[in-house]
Amino acid sequence: MFNFDFYNPTRVLFGVDRIADIDKFIPKQARVLITYGGGSAKKYGTLDEVHAALGDRATFEFGGIEVNPHFDTLMKAVDVVKDNKIDFLLAVGGGSVVDGTKFIAAAALYAGDIWPLWSQRQPLKEAIPLGCVMTLPATGSETNHVAVVTHTALGQKSGYSDPLLFPQFAVLDPTKTYTLPATQVANGVVDAFIHVIEQYLTYPVYGKVQDRFAEGLLLTLIEEGPKALTDPQNYDVRSAITWSATLALNGLIAVGVPQDWATHRMGHQLTALYGIDHAQTLAILLPGLLQVQRESKKQKLLQYAERVWNIHAGSDDSRIDAAIAKTREFFELMGLKTQLSAYGQPKSAIDEILGNLQRFNMLPMGERSDIDLERAKQILMLSY
Known part of the structure; x- marks a missing residue:
């Protein structure tokens, strides 16, 4: 650590x-x-x-x-x-x-x-x-x-x-939060979830306390997020989500561990260029980023598969595939689309996004600074 x-x-x-x-x-x-x-x-x-x-x-x-x-x-x-x-x-x-x-x-x-x-x-x-x-x-x-x-x-x-x-x-x-539209509730849950992911799904440094805090927040959001959509005035559910969102980015789970934030940095371009909601941009990009970065994130992806999604059987690759699939399914269960094309953007948007990343000197990115222009393009292609 x-x-x-x-x-x-x-x-x-x-x-x-x-x-x-x-x-x-x-x-x-x-x-x-x-x-x-x-x-x-x-x-x-x-x-x-x-x-x-x-x-x-x-x-x-x-x-x-x-x-x-x-x-x-x-x-x-x-x-x-x-x-x-x-x-x-x-x-x-x-x-x-x-x-x-x-x-x-x-x-x-x-x-x-x-x-x-x-x-x-x-x-x-x-x-x-x-x-x-x-x-x-x-x-x-x-x-x-x-x-x-x-x-x-x-x-x-x-x-x-x-x-x-x-x-x-x-x-x-x-x-x-009782009167919030369902879309805003869903966006909030997914935003908080990916805040945790950005600080957790990197590489191990024996930050066991931070890992267990992070996993608890992820499990809470997975359990309570859908309930917030079906039972919008349940105080216990809203309390759990409210406190989870705060703890997801108050600095506690970030201390002593590597952090990623590439999904956010790329997602900001989708908002700036096309006005897509922040949480929606994250749901679009994270599954593709995890695929492209699966080798550098392998140990933590396997831990995530086991501890968060209860995936124990199969090869390393199959467990990672299943964890990424479960992540995408959760976003879609919350009502967020997970492909850029679903928001009406042409494939040429990929070049425009890459142009912004270069223009504002945002590359390389990621916890190992290994997401260069080519990897960013691969992530966007998988996210389209």
């Missing part, structure tokens, strides 16, 4: 009616900008609860943050922050709203165009403090320092991380 530092300062407020408790963790004199996405936060009363909890604090709102938040939209929010001397940000929504709010927190105190810093992953000197109220379990952004933003004019979707972007607190009330 590698040397590591582990740091996570985010306070988790889990359970029913926890929004009221945010009053304890925001300064009384704060000028607060509430950020959110579409109209559901208003429609279902979540924003009213937030305003009630904030009491007499000066509050402002900025809505309309997109799924895969856009640079141009977020820069409008930065203007609101500057014009109203905002000194605390409160994200209400899913991972995209939280990611966008992290960008706002960074950009509002940065002089000049922040995109070069963001896309080149340079460190921040300061950021506005933020908290979040989650309504969609998926990305884990509520308890980490990572954010992904799309610059539509450049066709670039870029991830960024900085310790200053950890939320100070995260409210996780599973009942707030």
Whole structure:
């Protein structure tokens, strides 16, 4: 196991009616900008609860943050922050709203165009403090320092991380997920599942604790994900999924072990170029990536087959094939298509995606940095 530092300062407020408790963790004199996405936060009363909890604090709102938040939209929010001397940000929504709010927190105190810093992953000197109220379990952004933003004019979707972007607190009330459309629930489960895979399905370094945590999360998502679609107001099911999504990317299972993230980096191109939902891009790409990388991932793929899918019989190759097939079946059971062609894209999209990977210097990738242009093409061909 590698040397590591582990740091996570985010306070988790889990359970029913926890929004009221945010009053304890925001300064009384704060000028607060509430950020959110579409109209559901208003429609279902979540924003009213937030305003009630904030009491007499000066509050402002900025809505309309997109799924895969856009640079141009977020820069409008930065203007609101500057014009109203905002000194605390409160994200209400899913991972995209939280990611966008992290960008706002960074950009509002940065002089000049922040995109070069963001896309080149340079460190921040300061950021506005933020908290979040989650309504969609998926990305884990509520308890980490990572954010992904799309610059539509450049066709670039870029991830960024900085310790200053950890939320100070995260409210996780599973009942707030009851009204989500089935598609968003399914996307969230698959997103969380592949977050775990990116940190687990690499190569062994005797990270036994991390492996067992990861396998427990994968099994939980496999067991509970389909139930969330058929029994949408089951608190126990939603609690398990909400907490799994948070633990999938709060840094705990990543410490001391190699990480992949090639599926995400390639998937970001599908979103930036074609607007395909983030989780859908991951479901498209992961089975093909596992096939192409089956030799370098062999030991962990066999472990995954045995411990997660209960596959014990047959040759090494047959067990790996079965595990990959089971993975694809799970995504399709959750309602996600697993081929790029199913989203109406022509085969020429492969060259366009490869062009983006080269243009933004994203190759090589993978835990061994062995996914070059040729391997990326093989993955995309299998994913088409």
